Amino acid sequence: MEILEWVRFMIGAIFILIGLCIFIIEVFGIFRFDYVLNRMHMAAMGDTLGIGCSLLGLMIFCGLNFETFKIIMIVMFFWIASPVCSHMLSKLEVTTNENLTEHCERRDDLAELERELEEEAKC
Amino acid sequence: MSKLVPQEKYEKTKAFHFWRWLSGTKDPYLDHVEMKEQKEWKEEEQTIQDRMNERQMIHDAVYDMGRNKKQRLFHGIYVAVAIIFCFLLLVILLYTVSNLPPTGSPEKAVNNEVPERYIEKGLQETGAVNIVTGMILDYRAFDTFGESNVLFIATVTVLILLHYTKKDAAAKKEEAxxxxxxxxxxxxxxxxxxILVPIIILFGIYVILNGHISPGGGFSGGAIIGAGLILHVSAFGFVKTEKFFTEKTYKIICFVALTFYCLAKSYSFFTGANHLESHIPLGTPGAILSSGLILPLNICVGLVVACTMYTFYAMFRKGDF
Structure with a gap:
């Protein structure tokens, strides 16, 4: 049983270390990139993968009990809320930035989306 | 009593002459001399530019550090005094902090009979397991009442400043x-x-209802509910939210909550100060329906906070509910 405890500790520690590494990459990327969509990509990565990994490590430490259930709820909340938040921000950026083609390629169906938005704004 | 005068008679009066002189159509003292109406004074673009340039030139000459010796001296003294002042402040603050008693020492000034009574008799007197809630909603309930009123007054101020009442076509177009x-x-x-709005609002209700058992209470729970309402608005728009939350709802909720808080706590303080029995059961500590007035007061505070947060958001975004 002693060995099993050690294995559990090792796995949990590895997951938490992976999560920490991803957070470090996230912070580095946020300050390294200039354009808002790139930075948002980094921030969203930390909010999903980083949170997921580090809380998975905590769950392995905790074992099967009510605290683990609460941590799962936190992870679910983040995984539902954070991508939607990034989606809304990027949509706002695409609709408001007039010099969008300077930073990234623009697909054709975006023009259609913009027309739809203008029609919505009119009515 | 005043009566109506015909036009010809009125034209002979002093008042009419004075009024004509004031409006500049005719001078009553020089007979029948027409006066020109004055034009509005306009400045040309060039003169404005010249004036700005001149001002900039004067500014540059006065603050020319290379030549103006007085300015340079003043600047040097200014920087030196600022640095000395900062260091002096630092030394004074550090000296004061180093003379404070260490954390947890029994000689500390805050360790008097007040927290002692809170810790020893708090559970018995208020019935709340969470002693902080017992303090802010029982011993110091009027303080919390003032905080709720501050929130209400802030909302009233925002409503006065930002509430958008005119709804003509131009305003609507501008808004769109x-x-x-x-x-x-x-x-x-x-x-x-x-998916999220029901969960967030349920969690907020949980935090409010468990305010006297676990960490939480009216302010935090109300903030969570307000966040849920704001998420609902930003997803579905004001048309959907108007079905259950309008200005009238806000008025009714705030009025009822604050009045109930005031009356209930006044009653409790009145009976407590006169050593009367208040007939409010404290219940068993740890149960949801326990600790007397704390639970209803928590609900009141939570409602006020949630309404305040939502109203702030609605006012700043649209200027209307």
């Missing part, structure tokens, strides 16, 4: 133009909000 870039009716956000 202002939000042309806002993504409306986003399907992804709507699906996410359908």
């Amino acid at each position: 133009n202002d939000r042309a870039f806002e993504p409306k009716n986003d399907t992804i956000l709507q699906v996410c909000a359908t």
